[in-house]
Amino acid sequence: MWTVKAQEISQKFNQRHIFEGISFEIQSGNSLVITGPNGSGKTTLIKIICQLLRPTSGHLIIKNEENQIDAHQIYPYLGLVGPYLQLYNNLSAFENYxxxxxxRSLPVDMKYFRQLMAQLGLKGREFDELRTFSSGMLQRMKYVMAIMHKPRILILDEPTANLDEAGSEIVYGIMELQKKENILILATNEPEEVKFGEKKLVLHS
Amino acid sequence: MVKRSLSFIHKAYIVFLKDLHVEFRSRYAVNAIFLFAITTLTAISFSIGPIRLRSEILAPLLWIILFFSSMSGLAHIFVREEEQQTADTLRLLTSPNSIFLGKWLFNIILLFSLEVLIIPVFLAMMGVQVDSPGTFLLIIFIGSIGLASVATLIAAIISQASAKGALFAVLSFPISLPVLISGIHGTQLAMDGGTFKEAISDIQILFSFSIVIVTLSLLLFEFIWRK
Structure with a gap:
C-alpha cells in the first residue's frame, strides 16, 4: 500500500504566495484531481509532489507500507506527464525508450516497446526521431515513457493537452487502469477529466 | 553498499552515453569548440607571422586557446537540458550525482577530442619542439580534467540563469586560475625539456585541484540541480 501525504504545504515565489497550508492524503487504488484557475499553483503543487521543487514550508511524505521513501529513491516509482517535461527530440522513439x-534498470525489451507504442497509437514510428513528431504524438510519447516502468504513482498535468479524441480516449484508459491498484494524481480543469478523481483539491488564486 | 556504488557509476555511464548520442546528432558543442579553436589558432598564427616565439609565450597561448575553446562549448552540456526542457525529465530519472558524473565524463571526452586535433596543429603551426613530450602530455591530460571539472560545475550553475554565455566565462575564469597557472608553467617546463621531477609541483597542484573540484561538485551538485 503506497501513500502520498502532504502536510501544510505552502509555496511562495519572492514575496508572492502561490498557495498556503495544502494538506491531503492519498493511497493506492485512489485518485486525486487538482483543479483551480490559471495561476492558482496546480503545476507548482505537481512539481512539489514529484520532488522537482522544494516547498517553502510543509512536508511531503511518500510511503510504501510504513517505509518512507526519500527523494533519492522515488525515481523508480514515479511517472509524470506534463507540458514542461520534454523528451530528447534528437533521438528516435526507440533511443529515448x-x-x-x-x-531505470529495466531490460530493453523490443516486444514490450512495440506493444507500448501500439497502445499509444504510435505503431510504425518506433525508429523516427522525435523532432519529426507532431505535438500530439509527442504527448503520446510522454505516456510511453511515463508508464513503461508501471509506476506506483502516476502524475498527470493537463493529461490530454494536444491530444485528439482518440488520444484522449487512450489516456482515459491509462488513467482508469492506474487508479485501480496504484495512485493517480492529475491537475486539470477539463470536466471530462475531473471525474477521474475520487478526491478533489481545489486551489484558489 | 558496493551494489549501490556500481549502480551510481553505471547510471552515470548511461547519462554519458545519452549525451554522446545527442551530441553526435546535433554536433552543437563539438562545432562550437572546434570552430572557436581553429579560428583562434589561425588568428594567432597570422598575427605572429614568421616570428619564432619562446616557450614563455607559447605555453600561455596554448592554454588560452584551450580555455576559451572549452568555454565556448562545455556549458552546453547543462544549458541544452534547460533550453530543451529535458532537465526536469532527467531530474526524475536518476540521482544528481549520477547526472553530474555522466556530464563531467562527457566534457572530459569532448575536451580530449579537441586537444587531439588542436595540439598537433598548434605545435606544427607555431614550429614548437617539445623536449619532454611525456611530461607535456601529462600536464595537458591532468589540466584538461581540471578545466572540464570547473566547466561542468559552472555550467550547472549558469544553466538556470538568463545571461548564460557571458556568465560562464566570467565565473569559470577565477576558479580555473590554479589550472591555468600550473598548466602554463608545467607546459613551459615540458617545452624547454624540464624533467618530470621538475614539473612535479605543477602536476601535484593540477591533480589536487581536480580532486578538490570533483569532490566539491559531488557535494554541492544536488543543491544546484534541485530547485
Whole structure:
C-alpha cells in the first residue's frame, strides 16, 4: 500500500504566495484531481509532489507500507506527464525508450516497446526521431515513457493537452487502469477529466 | 553498499552515453569548440607571422586557446537540458550525482577530442619542439580534467540563469586560475625539456585541484540541480 501525504504545504515565489497550508492524503487504488484557475499553483503543487521543487514550508511524505521513501529513491516509482517535461527530440522513439529503460534498470525489451507504442497509437514510428513528431504524438510519447516502468504513482498535468479524441480516449484508459491498484494524481480543469478523481483539491488564486 | 556504488557509476555511464548520442546528432558543442579553436589558432598564427616565439609565450597561448575553446562549448552540456526542457525529465530519472558524473565524463571526452586535433596543429603551426613530450602530455591530460571539472560545475550553475554565455566565462575564469597557472608553467617546463621531477609541483597542484573540484561538485551538485 503506497501513500502520498502532504502536510501544510505552502509555496511562495519572492514575496508572492502561490498557495498556503495544502494538506491531503492519498493511497493506492485512489485518485486525486487538482483543479483551480490559471495561476492558482496546480503545476507548482505537481512539481512539489514529484520532488522537482522544494516547498517553502510543509512536508511531503511518500510511503510504501510504513517505509518512507526519500527523494533519492522515488525515481523508480514515479511517472509524470506534463507540458514542461520534454523528451530528447534528437533521438528516435526507440533511443529515448532505451535511455529511459537503462537508467531505470529495466531490460530493453523490443516486444514490450512495440506493444507500448501500439497502445499509444504510435505503431510504425518506433525508429523516427522525435523532432519529426507532431505535438500530439509527442504527448503520446510522454505516456510511453511515463508508464513503461508501471509506476506506483502516476502524475498527470493537463493529461490530454494536444491530444485528439482518440488520444484522449487512450489516456482515459491509462488513467482508469492506474487508479485501480496504484495512485493517480492529475491537475486539470477539463470536466471530462475531473471525474477521474475520487478526491478533489481545489486551489484558489 | 558496493551494489549501490556500481549502480551510481553505471547510471552515470548511461547519462554519458545519452549525451554522446545527442551530441553526435546535433554536433552543437563539438562545432562550437572546434570552430572557436581553429579560428583562434589561425588568428594567432597570422598575427605572429614568421616570428619564432619562446616557450614563455607559447605555453600561455596554448592554454588560452584551450580555455576559451572549452568555454565556448562545455556549458552546453547543462544549458541544452534547460533550453530543451529535458532537465526536469532527467531530474526524475536518476540521482544528481549520477547526472553530474555522466556530464563531467562527457566534457572530459569532448575536451580530449579537441586537444587531439588542436595540439598537433598548434605545435606544427607555431614550429614548437617539445623536449619532454611525456611530461607535456601529462600536464595537458591532468589540466584538461581540471578545466572540464570547473566547466561542468559552472555550467550547472549558469544553466538556470538568463545571461548564460557571458556568465560562464566570467565565473569559470577565477576558479580555473590554479589550472591555468600550473598548466602554463608545467607546459613551459615540458617545452624547454624540464624533467618530470621538475614539473612535479605543477602536476601535484593540477591533480589536487581536480580532486578538490570533483569532490566539491559531488557535494554541492544536488543543491544546484534541485530547485
Amino acid at each position: 532505451t535511455f529511459f529503460a537503462r537508467i
